Amino acid sequence: MLLCFLCLTTTVQAQDYFFGNPVIRNFKPEEFKGGIQSWGIVQDDRELLYVANNFGLLEFDGATWNIYSVKSGTKVRSVFVGKQGRVYVGSQGDFGYFEPDQAGILTYKSLADSLPTKDRNLDEVWRIYEQSGRIYFFTFKNIYQYTPGQKVQVIRTKGPLEFSFQANKNLYILAWNQGLSLLENNQLQLLPGGEFFAQKQIASVLPYDKNRLLIVTIKEGLYLYDGQQVAPFLLQETTACQELVINQAVLLKDGNFALGTQNKGLVVIDNQGKLVLHTAVQDGLLDNTIHTLYQDTQDNLWLGLNNGLAMVELSSPFSKLDGTLGLAGTGYAAMQKDNSLYVGTNSGLYVTNLTSGKKRFTLVPQSTGQVYHLDHIGGQLLMAHHNGPFLIKDNKAQLIYPLGGAWEFVQVPNQPNRLVSGSYYGISLLSSTPEGLKFLQKFKGLDESSRVLEFDRDGDLWMAHGYKGIFRVTFDAAYERIIKVQFYNSKNGFPSDQLINMEKINNELIFPALSGVYKFNKATNRFVLDKFYSSLFAPDEHVVEMEEDIQGNIYFISNQRVGKISLDKFGKPTMEDKLFKNIQDQLNDDLSYIQILDLNNVLFGAKDGFIHYNAAKPKRMAPFQTRLAQVFSIASEKDSLLYTGRLLDRAQDTDWKYAFNSLRFVYASSFYEQPEKTQYQYYLEGFDGGWSTWTNKTEKEYTNLPEGTYIFRVRARNIFGTLSEAKPFEFVIHPPFYRSSWAFLFYALLGGLLVGAVAMQVDRRFKKEKRRLILDKERKLGQKEIEIREITNQSEQEIDRLRDEKLQAEIDHKNRELTYSTIHLINKNELLTAVKAELQNIIKNGGRAAQADELNRIIKNIDHNITSEVDWKQFELHFNHVHGDFIHRLQERFPCLTPQEIKLSTYLRLNLTTKDIAQLLNISVRGVEISRYRLRKRLELDRSENLTDFMLKF
Structure with a gap:
């Protein structure tokens, strides 16, 4: 079949x-x-x-x-x-x-x-x-x-x-x-x-x-x-x-x-x-x-x-009206009339039948050249063309008058058969008749290029000049002549003189400027910021085109985006601009253009023809994925593939040697609409400080990464601004062998050995030096000790000498005292003896008895003084002190000695003469000799020993 x-x-x-x-x-x-x-x-x-x-x-x-x-x-x-x-x-x-x-x-x-x-x-x-x-x-x-x-x-x-x-x-x-x-x-x-x-x-x-x-x-x-x-x-x-x-x-x-x-x-x-x-x-x-x-x-x-x-x-929701449909050139204007769609490009005016299943555009005869504007006024289809204003009739373009390029047409208020045409050289009045359009006159008083025209509610004509400002034209009642032209620019409230546009939204004129949207304040004759419309755009956003559909939705083109503003029944605006990012770069950036054919069909002037937007066809913003496709090691001259494909999706804690510390990550997203406009952000946790700036590159290189644990994340943003999920890819770069744990353990052991060896060497040197210092010190101390000993000996000798001298002096002093004491005793005894003898002579010579008693008593006192023990005790004290406790030593050795013999011994020690001894002992010289003889026997001295020498040496 x-x-x-x-x-x-x-x-x-x-x-x-x-x-x-x-x-x-x-x-x-x-x-x-x-x-x-x-x-x-x-x-x-x-x-x-x-x-x-x-x-x-x-x-x-x-x-x-x-x-x-x-x-x-x-x-x-x-x-x-x-x-x-x-x-x-x-x-x-x-x-x-x-x-x-x-x-x-x-x-x-x-x-x-x-x-x-x-x-x-x-x-x-x-x-x-x-x-x-x-x-x-x-x-x-x-x-x-x-x-x-x-x-x-x-x-x-x-x-x-x-x-x-x-x-x-x-x-x-x-x-x-x-x-x-x-x-x-x-x-x-x-x-x-x-x-x-x-x-x-x-x-x-x-x-x-x-x-x-x-x-x-x-x-x-x-x-x-x-x-x-x-x-x-x-x-x-x-x-x-x-x-x-x-x-x-x-x-x-x-x-x-x-x-x-x-x-x-x-x-x-x-x-x-x-x-x-x-x-x-x-x-x-x-x-x-x-x-x-x-x-x-x-x-x-x-x-x-x-x-x-x-x-x-x-x-x-977008489709293209371009060369594949017979359309040539950049889109500037469009207009639907009955079942025909007319579009104007820089190449001419084209038409297609909307009732055909497949649209094919054909060039309208005699329309070749730049088309700026299309309008449907009074049942007539008008075309503003580089060669002038045209009437489109019987599918042909008819030039109305050859007075230079035409920009736009606006209908005169309350006069449906008249319209104003803006041209390169000012504005003109046209008349619409059943036979066509008729040129009436060119208005005097405004010779500026008049591309954007609009009438306000008061019947004044406003004209926006892109490089100068805004002109307000007041006509007479019949609209046959200009009464007054007022000019407004930055001196009247606008932020600048350039790029001031004019739009009619909700039957009100608004003026998008270089920044902000303005409205005219009739009371002050100045332009003020329109807060509602300005709030819809960024402070530095310049709106170049706005069009309103029958439901009040506003389509716009700015220097930053393309979008649609929808108002609910309460007047609350909703901005939709993500969807239109798909066409933003394709639009005509010479004279931006939007034409709303009906509620669901909108045309945007494009670099190649037109782009159609179907408002009744919602775009499903499906999520998409971003994946890491490949990982290369770029440490060597030739890149080495480490991982690729599905393995990357399930790889966890991937361990790589330090030789692979220079890496190239290749990634991609699964969004296939204009993938060249998909942008990527990457973030290497452990190395980067945060997410990178957006870029169209699909790979990222890292060189000389230090050892550590890293997580590489990449995410994508498609042309609609939708973000993909950033899936993590974790990997570990191990340190080089010379910085590995085993290496550090080896270093620690080696360091310990080196430190130990150095410590031993230092200790050995220290001990050696210490021994040398100790020996040197001991030697010096020995020398010092010898010196000190010598000095000490000298000092001791000197001290001994001084002590001996002192003792000798003391002995001499004591001896002198003893001598003086002995001499005193001897003198005293001699004196007493002499007095005694004289007293005895007196008694013998026949003194009286009473005198004789008195004299005897004096003699007794003299005898008592001669033999006084008090003098002896004083003498004994000094004698022992000078002669080393001579009397005590003598008594300890010879306990049988009598006090008389002790006295004799002390006198012998003093080397006194026999006569002095006799005097001191109050005996005769003969008695001294006998006492010496008895003393020798007591002392058991040999005949050859001299008694005086014995006493001197004892």
Whole structure:
């Protein structure tokens, strides 16, 4: 059955889905360095894309393409992501899986190699599915079932097979010449009514609703199958097209169906068969042949082309009106009139029919050149052009008058048939008639270039000049002449003279300036800051364009952002600007332009045509991931890959030698819309002081990291300002061997030994020196001692001499005293003796008796004085003191001596003469001799011993 497909179907839904062409990102084979053809696309839990390609398995992380070849080096026809990081692939004559090795690099393992020889002769494996933990590989001959950890089982069929499909967790296989079958218990069960497809090639089997499947054939149309019967699913069409060949179809998340065709590019239909989107080479695709389709986690549709890859941003509310639709140049103006959309660029005025399913723009004749403005006044479509004002009539541009470039048109208040035109050289009055526009006059009094014009409620015309200020023009009642022109600039309240704009919002004039939004205070004739509108923007933000829709929503373009301000029923504003970051860099930065066609359709002037915004199509800000893709050691001349792939996601406390202390981290995010605008922040805990500034670079190098524990974090910010999660990657850099714990222990031991050796050496030297010092000291002390001894001896001798001298002096003194005492005694005794003798003579000579008694008494007293013991005791005391206790020593040795003999001994000691001794003892000389004789006997002296010498020596 042949299906004729209408390419240009008119539907309201088509307009709602994409007004122009969707945003398409093409990837040429030179970019991903693979083969031109791709046959399957999947995504893993990390949101990485895997593509079955002619050159092998392609991997894309949003920044870098990698390619992995199967062992046989053949084309990879199918791909499926399983558990535990395995990526299953089917190729020509082989099937198996890739899994990360110890370094995280995907390594291929063939499962077909384990098959018996009789089952090893495979054809191409076109499909891979998982059911109940089992992996099924489908070829046109057999089905191969693999349970991880077990052997591969071969499911043989009775006849040849076509493509297989998975829908609602069931596996469907087209058995050629039999029909559509279900795989149950490893057996093919022909479905009721399935024989209808016995000889129809099926491209896809998709869920349609709870009870029906949509079966898409390659060349014979689409069908609905309810489990019993097959019914055609008709596409709505009015014009025949060439035959449509469908390679694959997928059910999109919004309920529509995407068809990848062999000859017509991408076709999207709704569940009623209405055309939603048709995109082909002329619309921006690299190729019209699409082998495979896949919708990723962010709702983008990936296309595996016959020559490259493409990503279609189906979820985006933005579409493009550009050269692919016949439009040339930068967008400056737009206007809808009935079912026609007119757009003006620097190349001219273009028009398209809005009722057509596919918009194609054509150039309006005689409009070539710069278009500045389009307006619909009094039922007339007007164009402000570089060559002057034009009337668009009968799909042609008619010059009204050749007086130089025209900027804008405004209708005169209360005069619907008159309007004012702003031009390069001032303002002019025009009249609108059923025949067209008529030039009436150029106003005198204002010759400035008048690009922005607006009437206020009082009927005055305001004109904004971008480089001078604001002009206020007052007309006469008939608006035929200018009465007064007032000029306002920074002297009247504006922050500067330049870049003052004018907008009419809520039927009030506001004036966005270089900073802030102003309004006119009529009472003071000055401009004051409008607090409400100024509060919506940053203090240094310059608003260049504002437009209001019928619900009061305000679209704006500033020097910092693009956005939409929505007001609730209480007038509270809500700013939405993240979504519009996607188009900010694409907008016309010469004369910014916004045109609101209706509540849901807004056009922005772009550098290349226009960008359409569908306000009724919300953009789902899906979260995305940022992952560390690779870690390289850059210590040597050639970078060394340390870790990559899935291994990094589960690596913890990675230990690296100090030789790997210079590292390069490569990272990427899984956000695929304009990935070149995705920015990254990184933070190496333990080294950086905090998060880095945002950058577009996808790698970071660190050199000469000191040993320690580090945590590397990286996060991304996409074009919408959404942040990804910053997953940590922890690693440890060990110190070099000379700073390791063992090294420090060795150093400590060595240091201890060295310190001990030094201490021993020092101690030895110290002891040696100490001994030397002690010996030297002892020697010196000996010398000193000798000297002291000598001095002491000398001193003692001197002292002894002095003492002896003193003692001698004392002895001499005592001897003198004894001598004096003895002499005194002797003299006294001699005197007394002499007196005694004289008294005796007197008595003998016959004195009287009484006198004789008296004299006798005197004689007795004299005798008593001669023999007085008192004198002897005094003498004994001095004698013992001088002669070393001579008397006591003599008495102790010779206790038998009498007192008379003691006295004799003392006198002998004094070496007195016999006469003196006799005198002292009061005896005769003879008596002294006798006493000496008796004393010798007492002393038992030998005859040869001299008594006096004995006493002197005793």
